[in-house]
Each structure stands twice: as C-alpha cells, then as structure tokens.
Amino acid sequence: MLKVTHAKSEPMLAAMREASDIAVGVLEMIGSYVRPGVTTATLDRLCHDHIVDHGGVPACVGYLGYRHATCISVNEVVCHGVPDDRTLTDGDVLNIDVVVQRKGMHGDTSAMYVAGTASNEAARLMRVTQESLYLGILEVRAGKTLGDVGAAIQAHARTHGYSVVRDFCGHGIGAAMHEPPQVVHFGQRGTGVHLMPGMTFTIEPMLNAGGCDVEALDDGWTVVTRDRSLSAQWEHTVLVTTEGCEVLTLRPSEGMDWKALKTSR
Ligand code: MF3
Ligand code: CO
Ligand code: CO
Secondary structure, eight states: OOBOOOOOOHHHHHHHHHHHHHHHHHHHHHGGGOSTTOBHHHHHHHHHHHHHHTTOEETTTTGGGOOOSEEEEETTEEEOOOOOSOBOOTTOEEEEEEEEEETTEEEEEEEEEESSOOOHHHHHHHHHHHHHHHHHHTTOSTTOBHHHHHHHHHHHHHHTTOEEOOSOOEEEOSSSSSEEEEEOSOOOTTOSOBOOTTOEEEEOOEEESSOSOEEEOTTSSOEEETTOOOEEEOBEEEEEOSSSEEETTOOGGGOSGGGGHHHHO
C-alpha cells in the first residue's frame, strides 16, 4: 500500500487559506477584463498587481526561470502559455493559472474564460472539463486513493469523447509549489496513494477535443496539443479532511450546485 503523509499543520493550513484566498480574488477580478482586443500580457500584469496589492507573492515569477505571474493558455495551448502581446479575438477560450505564495505557503488555481462568445464546441469542452474536476474532487476523502480521483476524471472525459492529457498532472502543494505526490488525471480505482487528513494537493485536469498527445513550443514553456485541437483546464487546491475535502480555492461565484453532479450522472 502506498502511503504519503505530508500532513500540513494548522499554521501551515492557515497560510495556505490566505494564499488561496488571494488567488481566488485574482480569478474573480480578471474575468471582466477578458475581451477581444486585450493582450495576455495586460491580463498578466493585472493579476500580478492584484496579488502584490493583497499581500501575496506571485510565486511563478522566477520559478525555473519563468518571468510572469500567470500562465495564460489560449485555445490549442494545453498549459504553461506565456503571456505576451498577442491580442485576444472573439471566440478565444483561455485558461488563466495563478499561484500565490503567502507566509511561505502556496495556493494554485486556474479557470477558463472566453473573449466574446465561445463556439458551442468550445463551451462544451470547457463545461465537461470543469465537471471532470468536480467529479475528481468528489472522490477526495480519507480512505480513497488518487486512483479513484484519476478514474473519475478519465471516465467523464471518455463519456463525452474527449482525451485526457497524460504528460502533465496535479501535485502536492504547501511550502513548495510542487510537492509529491503526482496527481494524474487518469487511473484505476483503488490504486495509488491513499488519501489521509491534512494532505494538500491540486487537481487540474486538461482535456483535449482531439488526441491526448502534446508538444512543447520552442519557447520552452508553451505546451500545445499535437493535433492543434482545443484544450481546456480547470484547477483547484484541495485539503483532505476527516469528513471529505475542503476546496481551498473555491470561488464564491462557483456555487455548490456541483455537489449534485455525483448523483445526476
Ligand atoms: N500553475 C502551474 C501548475 O498548475 C505551474 C506553473 S509553473 C510556471 O502547476 F513556472 F509556469 F509558472
Ligand atoms: Co496552476
Ligand atoms: Co498546479
């Protein structure tokens, strides 16, 4: 049986809640700025300033040489899109991913946005990807395994004809942005790391409209679908509790209706 403890202390969790609250504020704030004509560099600057103004540290800046507060991944970009002077156009769908450090601890979350109006196809991919995140979260409680989380995500993607990216995964998080264990978004029930109270990790499924293969661009960061099909991603930082799980990066606007997903599907 695989066991990983990494249980966070209460003071560590308190700092993670503060970091996560700032990251939530970023994702809430940025929505009204996403529209045709804005550049991803402008969006990144707004996010950066929000973090600093609220007492956080933009943890991605300087991480492995990365130079921005966010990753902004547009359309066929799977993850790690680098903010630049590209102007968004009507129908672009994009993931904004932000990591905040506060009092030495991290919160990591991302959401999808639309510039103008999304195609039906893009809207469906975004919705199914978000549902897959929620179905993964609903597996999180002491006694379950990371295999249960991955299996729930993979099953939902497959039902809707989408592939799950296998080359990037969620991760433990705490004093470091990326800690063990790896949280893959596929797998078999009852396998892998056993969940225990006090563990904190991200779940961040990437689903593609086409195949699961990805490739990195020459900038060394941007990851795109190999077939250039659309990709979507949503991410939360979660804490395993004795009752189940606390979503540290839950946004007020998300509501709790998704808890019904489990019984409706
Ligand atoms: N936020 C990403 C994640 O979900 C990590 C970005 S690392 C960076 O793990 F250097 F690109 F910012
Ligand atoms: Co992230
Ligand atoms: Co992450």
